[in-house]
Amino acid sequence: MKIIKSKGPEIFDIELEKDLLAKNRALAKENRKKLDRSKIIAIDIMGSIGSGKTSLIKALLKKLNMGEAIGVIAGDLTTTIDAERIEEEGARVIQVNTGKECHLDANLIHQAINGMRLDGVKILLIENVGNLICPGEFPLGAHKRVVVTSVTEGPYMIVKHPYIFKEADVIVLNKIDLAKAMKVNPYQLEKDARKINPHAPFIKVNALSGKGIPQVIHALGFIS
Amino acid sequence: MHEFSIASEIVRNVLDVAEKNSARKILSIRLDIGELSLINVEQVAHWVQALFKGTMAEGAEVKIKTIKAAVQCQSCGYKGRNIPDSRDIVQHFAAFICPKCGSPGVKIEKGRECMLRKIQAER
Ligand SMILES: Nc1nc2c(ncn2[C@@H]2O[C@H](COP(=O)(O)OP(=O)(O)OP(=O)(O)O)[C@@H](O)[C@H]2O)c(=O)[nH]1
Ligand SMILES: [Mg+2]
Numbered sequence A: 001m002k003i004i005k006s007k008g009p010e011i012f013d014i015e016l017e018k019d020l021l022a023k024n025r026a027l028a029k030e031n032r033k034k035l036d037r038s039k040i041i042a043i044d045i046m047g048s049i050g051s052g053k054t055s056l057i058k059a060l061l062k063k064l065n066m067g068e069a070i071g072v073i074a075g076d077l078t079t080t081i082d083a084e085r086i087e088e089e090g091a092r093v094i095q096v097n098t099g100k101e102c103h104l105d106a107n108l109i110h111q112a113i114n115g116m117r118l119d120g121v122k123i124l125l126i127e128n129v130g131n132l133i134c135p136g137e138f139p140l141g142a143h144k145r146v147v148v149t150s151v152t153e154g155p156y157m158i159v160k161h162p163y164i165f166k167e168a169d170v171i172v173l174n175k176i177d178l179a180k181a182m183k184v185n186p187y188q189l190e191k192d193a194r195k196i197n198p199h200a201p202f203i204k205v206n207a208l209s210g211k212g213i214p215q216v217i218h219a220l221g222f223i224s
Numbered sequence B: 001m002h003e004f005s006i007a008s009e010i011v012r013n014v015l016d017v018a019e020k021n022s023a024r025k026i027l028s029i030r031l032d033i034g035e036l037s038l039i040n041v042e043q044v045a046h047w048v049q050a051l052f053k054g055t056m057a058e059g060a061e062v063k064i065k066t067i068k069a070a071v072q073c074q075s076c077g078y079k080g081r082n083i084p085d086s087r088d089i090v091q092h093f094a095a096f097i098c099p100k101c102g103s104p105g106v107k108i109e110k111g112r113e114c115m116l117r118k119i120q121a122e123r
C-alpha cells in the first residue's frame, strides 16, 4: 500500500517596507511641480471647524483685490456653501467635496488643478476641510501652510494639536474681537505656539473687520 | 477619519503583494505605526478587517507595532524621547521641545511611521 501524504499548505512571510503615506507625498510633489510650471503660489489653509477659514479667504480676496487672478479650491464634506460665499468676492472657485473624508488629499488637489482654468491665476488658496488632525498627515503640494484657530475654541488648541501648528508656516489666531468674552488670553496661545514653532508668524486677526489681514498678506509674501 | 483612507491603502497593497506571490490565503499582516503619528490604530485595524471581508485576507490578524518616538535637538544635540508612554496626543507637545536646552528645534527621527511591514500567507 502506498500512502500519499498531502503536502500541507506552505506558510510564508513576505517582509516589506511599504510607506502608506508615500503615495500622497509623491502626488503632492507632482502638484507642486505643476504649480511651479504655471507660476502659481498655492496656500493650504487648514484649521478647526468654524475657526474662520472661509472668512479669512474672503478677507484676503477683498484686500488683495485681484479678481480672477486668485483661484480658490473650497474643500468641504458635501456642501457648496463656502464656495458660493467665496465666489461673491470675484475669485475663480472650484468646489471639491470630500464626501466622508475629513481632509483634502494630494489626489483631490491634482484633479482640481487639472480641471480648473489656471490661465492668469497667480495665487491659489485652498480651504482644507475643518479639522486639526487629519490634514496634517496629507500634504497637498502647496507652497505654504496656514493654520487658522480662533479664540472661541478655548485656550488649549495649540497644546492639544501641536503637530499641525509645528508644521505651519503661518498661524492665524482669529476672532480676536471675542478674546475677552471667551476669557482666552491670546498671548498665552502665542507663547504656546512659539514653544513648538518659533519661525511661523503668529497673527491675531478679526476676519470680519479685516484687522490683521495686511499682516497675513505680508507673511504669505504677497503684496496688497 | 483618515484611518479609512489609510486602511484602504493597506488593503490594496496587501492584496496586490499577496497575489504577486501566489498566496491563496492571508493569515496575518503587521503594521508599524509611530506614536507621534495622528493615527488611531484601533480604527485602522477595524477598517482593514472590514475591507478584508470577502477577499483571501478575510479573518486575517492585524498586528500593529507602535514605534517609539526619537527626536534629535538641532541646537544641543540631545537625542531621545521626551514623552511618557501614553496614547494621549496632548503628550506630543512635550516631544517637540528639547528637554535639555528648551529649544523647539527638534527633528523627529522616529515616531511618524505608517508602514506595512509583513504579510504572513499560505500558498
Ligand atoms: N466675531 C467674529 N466672528 C468671526 C470671525 N471670523 C469668522 N467669524 C464667524 O465665525 C463663523 C464661522 O466662520 P467660517 O469662515 O465659516 O469658518 P470656517 O472655518 O470656514 O468653517 P468650516 O468651513 O465650516 O469649517 C461665521 O459665523 C463667521 O461670521 C471673527 O474674526 N470674529
Ligand atoms: Mg469654510
Ligand SMILES: [Zn+2]
Residues within 6 Å of the ligand: B073, B074, B075, B076, B077, B078, B098, B099, B100, B101, B102, B103
Ligand atoms: Zn537641545
